Amino acid sequence: MAAPLVFSLVATDLDGSLLRGDDTLSDRTLAALARVTRAGARHLVVTGRPAPRVRPLLDVIGCAGLAVCGQGAQLYDAGADRLLWSVTLDRELAATALGKIEAEVGQVYAAVDQDGVDGLTLIEPGYLMPHPTLPALRVGRRDDLWCEPISKVLLRHPALSDDELAATARSVVGSLATVTMSGPGTVELQPCGITKATGLALAAEHLGLRAEHALAFGDMPNDIPMFDWAAHGVAMANAHPELKSVADEITLSNEDDGIAVVLERLFPGEV
Incomplete structure (x- = not known):
């Protein structure tokens, strides 16, 4: 055997x-x-x-x-x-979390992954995709990111390192979302827990x-x-x-x- x-x-x-x-x-x-x-x-x-x-x-x-x-x-x-x-990330909670982060570090640039097997990746003006080979659709303003249910938000800051941005986000977001860092230029907010x-x-x-x-x-x-x-x-x-x-x-x-x-x-x- x-x-x-x-x-x-x-x-x-x-x-x-x-x-x-x-x-x-x-x-x-x-x-x-x-x-x-x-x-x-x-x-x-x-x-x-x-x-x-x-x-x-x-x-x-x-x-x-x-x-x-x-x-x-x-x-x-x-x-x-x-x-x-x-599991989707509540879009109102996501917007609130972004506001708390920007109150600490100034403007960040955001993107979202929509839920579903055909969900799109939407990016707001100023956001640069860390993986240029991945398809994404640029929208005109941040409010357009919330048009459909989302699984997570991706964040970038023009000056802070990923470690600095993630640390600040964790300190202010609390139970609104889970903060992760998944790669260069990729700090993310996902459903809590x-x-x-x-x-x-x-x-x-x-x-x-x-x-x-x-x-x-x-x-x-x-x-x-x-x-x-x-x-x-x-x-x-x-x-x-x-x-x-x-x-x-x-x-x-x-x-x-x-x-x-x-x-x-x-x-x-x-x-």
Whole structure:
């Protein structure tokens, strides 16, 4: 009888972790993910990107199952192209939170991800997309951001660093929203209490899997709750210091196939 798998669930962040800087995956990484599947374990994408921005990448990976999107606010069924679960950020609370932040730091520039499998990313004047390859629709004024239900708000400041903006936002937003930092130029407001860990836990429950058998990869502070939930957290070499400080292991960078290196060790040979 074969020995039981140490990890039956592999959760990977996308940007800065599984993906290279040009939004592609190397052949080595794809082969390593195939090892996971052949071993009988499940691979789950756990990302800040909303479901519509994840769908094309899941096709490349060959994932027709579940994906955790929108920082945990969406559980997406790729095979059925539908959301099994979603939580929206109250738009009045979002506007209030923005006002509190701007009262402290001056003008910020905002964008929103709309809810739903066909939701748009809307950006107000002055906001620059941190990922220029991702589609976005520019609106004429901030009020236009609130035209449809949203899953989160993305913030940028013309002078403050991401760490400074996130720290100030946390100090003034309180229970209006959860503040996360998910990448360079990406400070976000999402529904209060929603994190990658809440979304991953829900996905695991659907699959009949448990945290003690979960392996997680990430690169930014928004991955900390996921590391806290999973049995083993692996930070990329390019990861933010906050995530490295709580990681169980540090691998190579996303450009150097860091996730593949670990998966090849844990899922050796052909199955």
